[in-house]
Amino acid sequence: MAVSPTQVHAYIDGEWRDGSAARQRYTAALDGADLGDFAVCTPADVDLAVAAARAAQADWAAVPLLDKVDLFYRAYEICSAKNEPIAQAISAEMGKTIAESREEMVEYAWGHFRRAAEDMLRFRGQTLPNSETRTNTMRTQVAHYPLGVVGVISPFNFPVDIPAIGITYALIAGNTVVWKPSEACPGSTALYAEIFAEAGFPPGVFNFVPGCADAGERLVEHDDVNGIFFTGSTAVGRKISAKSGLKRLLLELGGNGPIIVHQDANIERAVEATITGCFYMAGQVCTAAERVLVHADVHDAFVARLLERTQELTLGDPLSESSDMGPLCNDATLCKVEAHIADARERGATIHQFHEQHGRLYPPTVLTGVTPEMRIAAEETFGPVAPVMVYHELDEALRIANETEFGLNAAAFTENIRDSWRFIDGLQHGTVLINETTNYWDQLAPFGGTKASGIGRELSTDALLSFTEKKTIVFNVA
Numbered sequence: 001m002a003v004s005p006t007q008v009h010a011y012i013d014g015e016w017r018d019g020s021a022a023r024q025r026y027t028a029a030l031d032g033a034d035l036g037d038f039a040v041c042t043p044a045d046v047d048l049a050v051a052a053a054r055a056a057q058a059d060w061a062a063v064p065l066l067d068k069v070d071l072f073y074r075a076y077e078i079c080s081a082k083n084e085p086i087a088q089a090i091s092a093e094m095g096k097t098i099a100e101s102r103e104e105m106v107e108y109a110w111g112h113f114r115r116a117a118e119d120m121l122r123f124r125g126q127t128l129p130n131s132e133t134r135t136n137t138m139r140t141q142v143a144h145y146p147l148g149v150v151g152v153i154s155p156f157n158f159p160v161d162i163p164a165i166g167i168t169y170a171l172i173a174g175n176t177v178v179w180k181p182s183e184a185c186p187g188s189t190a191l192y193a194e195i196f197a198e199a200g201f202p203p204g205v206f207n208f209v210p211g212c213a214d215a216g217e218r219l220v221e222h223d224d225v226n227g228i229f230f231t232g233s234t235a236v237g238r239k240i241s242a243k244s245g246l247k248r249l250l251l252e253l254g255g256n257g258p259i260i261v262h263q264d265a266n267i268e269r270a271v272e273a274t275i276t277g278c279f280y281m282a283g284q285v286c287t288a289a290e291r292v293l294v295h296a297d298v299h300d301a302f303v304a305r306l307l308e309r310t311q312e313l314t315l316g317d318p319l320s321e322s323s324d325m326g327p328l329c330n331d332a333t334l335c336k337v338e339a340h341i342a343d344a345r346e347r348g349a350t351i352h353q354f355h356e357q358h359g360r361l362y363p364p365t366v367l368t369g370v371t372p373e374m375r376i377a378a379e380e381t382f383g384p385v386a387p388v389m390v391y392h393e394l395d396e397a398l399r400i401a402n403e404t405e406f407g408l409n410a411a412a413f414t415e416n417i418r419d420s421w422r423f424i425d426g427l428q429h430g431t432v433l434i435n436e437t438t439n440y441w442d443q444l445a446p447f448g449g450t451k452a453s454g455i456g457r458e459l460s461t462d463a464l465l466s467f468t469e470k471k472t473i474v475f476n477v478a
Helices: 043-062 065-094 098-121 161-172 186-199 213-221 234-243 267-283 299-312 331-346 394-402 417-426 460-466
Strands: 006-008 010-012 015-017 021-027 034-040 126-128 138-146 149-153 176-180 206-208 227-231 248-252 257-261 289-295 350-353 365-368 385-391 409-413 431-434 468-476
Touching: 006 186, 010 043, 010 186, 034 186, 043 138, 043 149, 043 176, 043 206, 043 213, 065 098, 065 161, 065 186, 098 161, 098 460, 149 161, 149 213, 161 176, 161 186, 161 227, 161 460, 176 213, 186 206, 213 234, 227 234, 234 248, 248 460, 257 267, 257 394, 267 289, 267 299, 267 385, 267 409, 289 299, 289 394, 299 365, 299 385, 331 350, 331 365, 331 385, 385 394, 394 417, 409 417, 417 431, 460 468
Parallel strands: 006 034, 149 176, 149 227, 176 206, 227 248, 257 289, 257 409, 289 385, 365 385, 409 431
Antiparallel strands: 010 015, 010 206, 021 034, 126 138, 138 468, 350 365
């Protein structure tokens, strides 16, 4: 894998600069090759960025909407030339295939500039009837105003797309932003940060503070930060909730979503959805299908075809056009996958693998005979696993699907309309998909989870609602 070392800087108050801590190296997920070094921002640097964002916020909010939209369209055009280099940087840093990284940029991240601008142009308040006085001289309106300063803390699996949602929607609503990216992906995120400088966003409106956990913690606790957009583990989400005070929180956390293959399912379609649900991005997706619940009547036929398709997958260099799956991003993720597999084997599961493991290149793995007490059935594995469980009745499938603490995405395959609605009504998840993989997202639909999978919804109008405050305006025209 060819890589070009890169030097990454912070961007604070319109200037590229170093952080206060010593610079750190960052490496390729596949083989540990040196990719460069990045500025490490400390809590003191975060303070500077927040101060710049706070100072810039009122003037930014006062910029006419059409002028903001022009900036966003300019950023959209600049991003078009950066999509490929950013995609290559993502694949090198975190290990997803180049096809998956291009999808992240072209299908998702790039379009947020345009979608956020157009959503804001159509964002509406309300005019309410007068219900307190018997007169026509009273008028009541509801308008939306920016929160103020929004902190964005983002993960490694979608290092650009996920923060791009928070950044673009917060900015177009009149907020200013301080972004702390994943330390695993400083190169790709810095390339995205350059877009805001090149497009001409005013100093302080957008700030980029690469660093480690202490930088994110300072952003969460800072009194001048009004909202936090975080995507990551449920464990960290709980800490943010405990430390953030009265800030507005939009938290997209872990998942353990099921794919349910009912007795009348289209087996071929369900198998393809499982391949995508379990092995897309080597399973490092919060919406991954972490459990595959298969009706006893179709279990053997489904497993046989799933094993055939799994064997066909190509595991290799993420920058190779021929790779279907790349490596896991880091050793911590690899250790968790290995621990879950070992636990399942000890408790009686059968492990099916068709490739040799080479470092972080962990083979796509199908497990049969999985039972609820196994860690792989109860926790979020975040790796390329397809744990297959058997059920006999629809209500049993719902019980198994809902007994986890998570509730992000769930999918069910059935040709029966009545059973479809039983799945829709019974699955305690933020998104329920019928005859579609769990790894499906519509960029104009609300996205988020129930229970321990998060707080709030992102994308489209829901993102604008998350990053604004409602203000009720009452005046008497008599």
